[in-house]
Amino acid sequence: MTRAIVRSLLFICCVGVLFAQEGPPRADLFLGYSFLRANSAQDIPAFTANGGAGTLGLNFNNHIGLEFEFGGYHNGNIHDIQFDTTYLTYLFGPRFSLGRSRRIDPYIHVLFGGARITSSISENGTNLLGTPSASTRVANSQNNFAMAAGGGLDIKLNHAVTLRPIQLDYLLTRFEAPNLADITGPTSNRNQNDLRFATGLMFTFGGSRETASAPAPIVPPAASVAMKTCPDGSSIPVSQECPNQNMGLGLNVSQADVCAGATVRVTPAGTLPPSAVNEWSINGQPVNQAPAFDFGTAGRAPGTYRIGLRVTAQGYNDAAAETTVTVRGYQPPSGSLQASPAEIWVGDKAQLSADFRPGPCGGPLQAAIFTAAEGSVNGSEFDSTTVAFDPSNNSEQRKTVAITAKVSDSQGSGSADTQIVVKKRAALTAQRLPDIVFPANSTRVNNCGKRVLLEELKTYSDRDSTGTVVLVGHQSEAEKAAGLDLKRALNAAAVISAGSGICTAFPAAQIFLTAGSTDQSSDFQPHFCGTSAEGGERAGQSVSENDDSAKLRRVEVWFVPTNGKLPPSSVEHKDAASLGVSGLGCPR
Secondary structure, three states: OHHHHHHHHHHHHHHHOOOOOOOOEEEEEEEEEEEEEEOOOOOOOOEEEEEEEEEEEEEOOOOEEEEEEEEEEEEOOEOOEOEEEEEEEEEEEEEEEOOOOOOEEEEEEEEEEEEEEEEEEEOOOOOOOOOEOOOOEEEEEEEEEEEEEEEEEEEEOOOOEEEEEEEEEEEEEOOEEEEOOEEEEEEEEOOEEEEEEEEEEEEEEEOOOOOOOOOOOOOOOOOOOOEEEOOOOOEEEOOOOOOOEOOOOEEEEOOOEEEOOOEEEEEEEOOOOOOOEEEEEEOOEEEEOOOOEEEEOOOOOOEEEEEEEEEEOOOEOOEEEEEEEEEEOOOOOEEEEEEEOOEEEOOOEEEEEEEEEOOOOOOOOOOOEEEEOOOEEEOOEEEOOOOOOOOOOOOOEEEEEEEEEEEEOOOOEEEEEEEEEEEEOOOEEOEEEEEEEOOOOOOOOOHHHHHHHHHHHHHHHHHOOOOEEEEEEOOOOOOOOOOHHHHHHHHHHHHHHOOOOOOOOOOHHHEEEEEOOOOOOOOOOEOOOOOOOOOOOOOOOOOOOOOHHHHHOEEEEEEEOOOEEOOOOOOOOEEOOOOOHHHHOOOO
16 A cells, blocks of 8 residues: 555656746645545444645646646554555545635635445454455455545745645445444445545745846936926926816706706716816706706606716816716506595495605695495495485395595695495384174274284284384275274274273374275285183174175284384384374274
């Protein structure tokens, strides 16, 4: 192994001297000590090995080079076992330096290649790597892939010698190894994650040497000539022209960001020579030669304009300066509209709130104006009372109403929209009770009819005290007396509103009466008690089920829940209170 290392280093030295000693550094040769910390990646403990390394570097430029590296390491005693082991690595790859010409140059490199390991052990020792040979030792060797990644630091001592105090690399090898659980079984490639350190000297070849500066030539004294002082303070022979002076030119702008219609004044900054000639331009196009420039923005498209000034004067170098003016276009106000709450029942109200921002060049905002597709708006309050729904639909209905807010400024207006859902509750239907039937030409509510009013109807009114009772009176054409239908309805109303005797005290204002006269279009739902009415009926007050005309002498009885819909037969009704039902007392 030692002979192989020496041969490799001699080869590197011979190649290095071929490079000429001129121009930037072309190559470098490193020789030094190297230390290896090997990890077997198996149950064999890690061990260390000492050796040396040599590197030939070819520099493409001051930062990038190519390295060829040879290294060798040896350890004859691994954890008190005379296990003679030698590593040999041969790698190459790119090197990246901060600067090869610098005195202190950190670098990194990534090298690829192979590694060779040779191991032997006495036949009396543990045979791990091979079979006995003809000698007294068991030996084996193998080559496989290797890779190194790391870097170091170079410190230049002089033009040819550089100290490398440290180089530290991660070394990956892929040697075959048996499975220690079954050492007689097949071997396989395994990763060995090693660490190595190197230090030594590097010799550089090529590159220019530092040379002492040549002494300044001795100029014989010239003959005395007449001199003059120029405006810039320099002194030159009177026969020469003074050099042109420089003008410090800048621009002052009254406004750099304006709305269309404004006028921007642009003036030169500093004092110009009296003979100065100005040339103003807009976006490179000459416009005039005035001392100052008034840039009018009326009628100009929004955008950024370049205002330039070029100044010429005798005895001065030409000068130029430029500034920009941004012209903004009008944009209407923009914002949002909200309704709270966003879902209401018909008849309820909602508050409207608009949040608008002024657009460029529009000026102050006026108060928002609200409009609704249906319903009405008073100020910022939406009233849903007049929102229309399908009157023939008794189920719950929903309608979406569009609301718009409009906000104006001095030049235009902007708007925002929102929606409010207006709901109409499902109509509560009136409950039909049995009809009260009357004897011919009679208006008295018999006991059978009172049972309907005082028992069955009372159960409804007790549950809903704000409901409405509808009584529709009828009479037959055979009954000649007028007004029997209304009197029958009034007597029925008195039974449930008189509040004395057997009569209940249902509010008369919640009893609606309709005189049906001879209109018998509503269906007949009689309540016949026969002779079972409590206390019996007075003479002539009973109505037989066989009386076919009884269905024409009746009072329809309805109970309408609060907010419910009145029955179709309650046409042109009046409340019992306004018809003087209280004067009837409690009918007997």
